[in-house]
Amino acid sequence: MAGLLEGKVAYFVGGGADICRPTVKKFVEEGAKVVVLDISPTKLSEFNGMRDVITIVGDATKLEDNEKAVKAAVDNFGKLDTLVGCSGTWDFFVRIWNIPKEKFPAMFDEMFSINVKTYLLATRVALDQLIKNKGSVIYTVSNAGFYSAGGGVLYTATKFAVRGSIIQLAYELAPDVRVNGVAPGGTITALSGPKAVGMDKNKLKDLPKIDEVIKLITPLQTVPKPEDYVWSYVFLASEKMSRTVTGEIIEAHGGLGIRGLLEVYGMQTPERFKQWADAAYQILKMYEG
Ligand SMILES: NC(=O)c1ccc[n+]([C@@H]2O[C@H](COP(=O)([O-])OP(=O)(O)OC[C@H]3O[C@@H](n4cnc5c(N)ncnc54)[C@H](O)[C@@H]3O)[C@@H](O)[C@H]2O)c1
Structure with missing residues (x-):
């Protein structure tokens, strides 16, 4: 039986992400071919030996690295029709008064570059292909794109920016390209923080009792795993499943909105x-x- 994504070619920006790797694998199982760009060679090595996946080590805040990824899709797989934004950095709930003033500008720039610029720049670079192939865009949002306290003010601001970008782009690119998002909740991953304040050495998964915290605050009492999100991305990428859906975000975080x-x-x-x-x-x- 044909997979839900048979014939599709996807570009995963920051797709080495713990949250996105199972989705890349599911895309391939469902028939897609995938290019994954990530700044971390270690994360990309998880795809070693996988058929229908091309990995590129690169910085998604850079125009030329995005161009390389789009070219790889077109040269190797003939086209590009799906863009998935995964890159991200987190601020470990830091309160604004605890951000040193002299580091604030650099921290702001780094967080917005990784969380927002990578998605929008990749979209801009892939645009001709996405329009030509009547494709779709899926950004990774967060509960922090809807509610307070999923991070500090900078993380929350970046994720609201991602959410706003989805709404605006869904409008601008209709009727040719559908633009949607997936909003995961707290998930035990290696998500780290900006170099500007030395948080690049921290990892969410190392926070004490983080799994207990996530369960405590979640109406469904779940501690989501990256695998829990794969069908949300597949659903949005497949026009068979969601051809009438654009400008939407699947909130898959266990019900924080109904607390x-x-x-x-x-x-x-x-x-x-x-x-x-x-x-x-x-x-x-x-x-x-
Ligand atoms: N873990 C959570 O609790 C959680 C919750 C909601 C949303 N998210 C979002 O999910 C996405 C994935 O995060 P994750 O938890 O899997 O953490 P992760 O650290 O595994 O994923 C982030 C990825 O972005 C890559 N990256 C960072 N800067 C880059 C750049 N300049 N160019 C290319 N790649 C770059 C990293 O190498 C990494 O692979 C992020 O957008 C994050 O904000 C995570």
Whole structure:
């Protein structure tokens, strides 16, 4: 049986990402051919030996590296019709008063470059192909593209910018190109932070009790895995599944938008609430300390 993405050619920007690697693999299983650009050779080595995947080590904030990726798709696979934005950097919830003033401009530039410029620049470079092939664009947003406290103010600002870009581009590129997003929730990955403030050495997955935190705050009580998102991306890339969908973002973070005012979820009985509050208190104290 033909896969859902048979005949498609996708460019994954920052596609070595922990969150996107299973999606790259699923795209191939569903019949797509894929070019993955990432700045990390180690991340890209995870695709070694995979059929129908070309990897390119490069910096997606650079025009020439995006051009290389688009050319690789066209030269090797004949065209490009799908763009998936994955690159990202996080700010580890840093409060604005804890960002040193003298480092603020560089941190701002780095976060917006990686989180926003890479997606928009890749889209600009791929545009002729996307329009010609009536393709689609899918950006990785975050719960932080909708709600406070998924990071600090810079991460939240970048993800709202990604969300705004989806809305604007869906309008500008209709009717030829569909533009949508996937918003993962807290996921235990190697997501790191900007060099400008030395956060490039930190990794989300090393935060103490991070899996417990994610579960505690999530109405569905899930700790999402990268594999949980693959069908959201496939759905949006396949016009068979979603040809009438554009300007939309699949919020796949376990229901943060329907959190209650007191309880996290409706079936949180007073007993469960007390357990939750005790655990949350311990974690809060640990993060503050
Ligand atoms: N992990 C989470 O909890 C979470 C939640 C919501 C959204 N996200 C988003 O998911 C996406 C993937 O993050 P992840 O958690 O898999 O972390 P990750 O660190 O594994 O992925 C980020 C990827 O971007 C690449 N990258 C960074 N700068 C680049 C550049 N200039 N050029 C090319 N590649 C570059 C990195 O090498 C890495 O492979 C990001 O956009 C992130 O904001 C993550």
